[in-house]
Amino acid sequence: MDARTFRVVAAILAIFVSCGCGGGTPSGGLDAALEDGWKAFSTGDFDFAVNCFKIVESADAPALEQTYSALLGLATCHHLRPNPDLARARSYYVRLAELDTDAARAQSLLGLGRLEMAAGKPGQGQSELMSLMQDYPDRLEASEAAVHLADSLFRPHGDDAKPGEFTLAREAAVLRGLETLEAWLGTHPDDLLASAMHIMLANKYIEMSDFEKAVEHLVAADEAGIAGVKTRSVTLWRIARIAQKELKDYELAETYYARYVAEFERTVLFYRAAKSLERVQALRAGQGV
Numbered sequence: 001m002d003a004r005t006f007r008v009v010a011a012i013l014a015i016f017v018s019c020g021c022g023g024g025t026p027s028g029g030l031d032a033a034l035e036d037g038w039k040a041f042s043t044g045d046f047d048f049a050v051n052c053f054k055i056v057e058s059a060d061a062p063a064l065e066q067t068y069s070a071l072l073g074l075a076t077c078h079h080l081r082p083n084p085d086l087a088r089a090r091s092y093y094v095r096l097a098e099l100d101t102d103a104a105r106a107q108s109l110l111g112l113g114r115l116e117m118a119a120g121k122p123g124q125g126q127s128e129l130m131s132l133m134q135d136y137p138d139r140l141e142a143s144e145a146a147v148h149l150a151d152s153l154f155r156p157h158g159d160d161a162k163p164g165e166f167t168l169a170r171e172a173a174v175l176r177g178l179e180t181l182e183a184w185l186g187t188h189p190d191d192l193l194a195s196a197m198h199i200m201l202a203n204k205y206i207e208m209s210d211f212e213k214a215v216e217h218l219v220a221a222d223e224a225g226i227a228g229v230k231t232r233s234v235t236l237w238r239i240a241r242i243a244q245k246e247l248k249d250y251e252l253a254e255t256y257y258a259r260y261v262a263e264f265e266r267t268v269l270f271y272r273a274a275k276s277l278e279r280v281q282a283l284r285a286g287q288g289v
Contacts, residue, residue: 030056034069046081068104071096106141122152143193146184153177195224211246236260250280
């Protein structure tokens with residue numbers, strides 16, 4: 001898992017658990033142990049995090065929310081560490097499902113689905129993710145499930161006949177992935193992960209040379225809000241470039257080149273964006289637009 005993916009996972013998990021800023025050896029009770037555990041997880045200190053979560057797991061009569069946080073922490077550490085122990089992670093995800101809370105059951109389905117795919121069982125993993133989306137459609141875990149499900153359908157897969165080689169996803173799988181995200185966005189237009197979903201869709205439509213739909217989703221991603229500065233700059237540039245080169249929509253191109261020039265003066269593409277803005281303005285003037 002790359003550093004950016006790890007940071008995203010850590011940020012999402014922080015939504016579901018109380019994750020403070022404690023440090024050192026846990027000494028302030030179970031809540032402090034959990035705070036220190038999640039802090040260690042966020043910095044990649046998995047061994048220390050596991051020790052903190054085990055303090056809570058083995059405690060006498062912890063509160064339900066504390067048990068939930070500890071089991072989720074243990075499952076996630078064993079799942080996402082550089083040397084994952086998928087069997088141990090599975091055991092903790094299964095225990096999460098036994099807790100009487102929607103949050104725990106949803107996290108269990110999400111974790112088990114991702115584990116099945118990591119173990120080379122995409123069908124079973126996709127089934128778990130679809131169950132999560134159907135059973136808990138209003139939870140953020142279900143939004144994550146939609147992203148992971150679509151990604152699994154878009155992703156190249158190994159070729160058993162040729163070890164070490166990969167085959168592009170079949171057209172039927174790609175179409176199913178597109179339908180998954182578009183259907184989810186249709187019922188969850190304000191989803192917290194909407195911009196990421198729109199960008200996934202745009203990337204796939206660009207591969208398919210369906211530039212109208214690609215731009216539609218890139219614009220939707222921009223309108224939904226893109227927190228990352230680099231991702232936002234790339235998105236504005238791609239909209240302008242596709243609008244100019246592929247769609248000949250010079251009005252849209254001018255809008256997004258102008259925004260790029262206004263917002264990203266210090267980037268390497270600034271000069272090209274400024275010159276492109278002049279060109280599309282001239283083209284629009286020549287058309288009397």
